[in-house]
Amino acid sequence: MNFQFSSESIELISKIIKRYPEGRQKSALIPVLHIAQAENHGWLTTEIMNQVAEMLQIQPIEVYEVATFYSMFSLKPVGKCIIEICMTGPCCLSGAEELLAYLESKLGIKAGETTPDGMITLKKVECLAACGGAPVIKNGFNYYENMNFKKADLLLEKCTHESFTSHSNPYHQSL
Amino acid sequence: MKILLQNIDVPGIQNFEVYRRLGGYSAVEKALKTMVHSEVVKEVKDSGLRGRGGAGFPTGMKWFFIDHTTDKPKYMICNADEGEPGTFKDRYLMQHNPHLLVEGMILSSFAIESSTAYIYIRGELFSILHILEKAIGEAYANGFLGKNILGSGYSLDIYCHPGAGAYICGEETALIESLEGNRGNPRMKPPFPAVAGLYGCPTVVNNVETICNIPWIVNNSGAEFAKLGTDKSPGTKLISACGHIRYPGVYEIELGMPVNEFLYSNEYCGGIRDNHQLKAVIAGGSSVPVLPADLILRTPKGEPRLLSYESLSEGGFDSGTMLGSGGFIVMDETTCMVRQLLSYARFYYDESCGQCSPCREGTGWMEKILHRLENGRGRMKDIDLLASVAKNIEGNTICPLGDAAAWPVRSFIHHFRDEFEWHVNEPLACLNMHQVTV
Ligand SMILES: Cc1cc2nc3c(=O)[nH]c(=O)nc-3n(C[C@H](O)[C@H](O)[C@H](O)COP(=O)(O)O)c2cc1C
Secondary structure (H helix, E strand, O other), X not given: OOOOOOHHHHHHHHHHHOOOOOOOHHHHHHHHHHXXXXXXXXXXXXHHHHHHHHHOOOOHHHHHHHHHHOOOOOOOOOOOEEEEEEOOHHHHHOOHHHHHHHHHHHHOOOOOOEOXXXXXXXXXXXXXXXXXXXXXXXXXXXXXXXXXXXXXXXXXXXXXXXXXXXXXXXXOOOO | OOOOOOOOOOOOOOOHHHHHHOOOOHHHHHHHHHOOHHHHHHHHHHHOOEOOOOOOOEHHHXXXXXXXXXXXXXXXXXXXXXXXXXXXXXXXXXXXXXHHHHHHHHHHHHHOXXXXXEEEXXXXXXXXXXXXXXXXXXXXXXXXXXXXXXXXXXXEEEEEEEOOOOHHHHOHHHHHHHHOOOOOOXXXXXXXXXXXXXXXXXXXXXXXXXXHXXXXXXXXXXXXXXXXXXXXXXXXXXXXXXXXXXXXXXXEXXXXXXXXXXXXXXXXXXXXXXXXXXXXXXXXXXXXXXXXXXXXXXXXXXXXXXXXXXXXXXXXXXXXXXXXXXXXXXXXXXXXXXXXXXXXXXXXXXXXXXXXXXXXXXXXXXXXXXXXXXXXXXXXXXXXXXHHHHHHHOOOOOOOHXXXXXXXHHHHHHHHHHHHHHHHHOHHHHHHHOOOOO
16 A cells, blocks of 8 residues: 555645744644545545655654544544544433433444444544534534434434545545 | 624624624724734723633733743634533534634734734534634735735734543643643643743743633724622633523523523523423532522522622632633432442543642542442441542642542532431432433
8 A cells, every 4th residue: 555645735734834934844744644534434544644744844753643533533544424422421412421321222232332344433522512512523624413213313314425534634625 | 782693693703704794803904903912901900800710810910921021933722622521612602603713713823923823722623623623724824924914014813733532631731731842731831831841941821711702802802891790700701500500501691690590590490490490510520519499599698699709609618619711510309429429530540641649549439339339339438538538639739630629529518418417328229319221
């Protein structure tokens, strides 16, 4: 497997690096990892992280440190769609646990797992800061608020569509 | 009186033309054409505005501390990492009125003589990042950003920077680390960011809501702002209300409004959801102590409790709380306090950066003990053990996340001890109660 950033992304990354003072290109690390992950179906390989290190002229370990710290980065393969369900206090007051149980039984997997067909990963996350619309699900870069079983069904249905993926480049306008 | 949500419902307010037509960017014109940096700082000092990110530190004072003796660049950073459970006001402001934040950023940067500013926004909110970038682009196109703004000689660039899922990066020094491309491990203070922040340079970090107050203050003067609210809590505040109420949402209140009015008026929360009663409220985001119904509505002295820094803290740790970030979480009588606390314990365990052992280990212990209690396997001595773990975290960590994790535990036990004991005495009943059914 040979990972290669698209030429479009390389251009975008060079623009992003210019947002920081000279010699501070490491600041672009998180943005670059977001782009890299989107281009690799939602997860980061060691090869990719090494490439990012080279790109930003930093040590590979500096990239690993960051990639393992932030919950939005995955170091193992994920499904085409990731359904992230908020499990913090306010969402629990509004039925997040029931919603999780529903999704688990409907998909036949536990939180943290991916359906055997590779379509959907179910993931528990902490506060998405949308507590007024609890319970909340995040899919890709979209929030789905005031969720219930019926709306969850509609979202799952959407996920079966070929073109519907959680891994589009977040810097592209059409999220 | 509205400062922040005044025009939030105006159709098209996200666009430069509409924002401008309603008087937008007039504060930038005023400041850049008729004021010097220190005069803007003075107005904000006079306003008494306190930081809306949670700590309530006076904004003018923070700006005043910026080290002007060095010739290093100065940085203005907007903290848009909003992640405190119960808090969802900053996203609302940015989504609906992005130019208000951009205008506030220009004024704040001008005040501290910064020519590069960053908006650090949590990584989940890329859709909002796009809204902000569009507004920033419009501001450049209309001469309010870039080189020599309005011919004043002042230049400024503003960039958006995404996080990637870490509550700790809301803490200002962790945020700075993250912006430098590192893990979000908070730094020891001192030095404070005002002296050595981003890239070792003088830096101010302010919350989105704090910054959105600045245009009004520049337009109307600090003295006018200080007339709003109470002596110790000037101005208005966004309260994001959620949980078991009829109308969850973001509301702007003049500080000093009685909690009773906020909770029961149809203009705000609209009361508790149908046929239920108020049990408890976490008034300022999950990191502040919980209060039972009687203590959130009245102070220990029996006076009406008000939504202000000073009234909410009346009674100290025993019977008071804090305004914090304004995340107002309401619980009715159906709420199991052990289960609710477990969800916060899990949150802090998950979000601890792991740098300080009391927090890294202690949050794990608390989560484990609560899990045991919640699942009918708790022992009576677990309750005191839990409280003592919390106490041992408090004050023993580099950043306040440790305290934030400890306070809910201590206050939930303090006010609802009988429920914890019930979980020990009636393990079967509690297991039945918590059967999650689909
Ligand atoms: C664990 C932790 C999380 C925090 N999260 C946020 C946050 O999401 N947004 C915010 O504005 N401040 C947050 N703060 C407070 C910041 O450290 C800082 O005080 C604030 O951004 C300063 O801005 P202000 O003076 O305008 O309130 C957090 C603090 C801690 C300890």
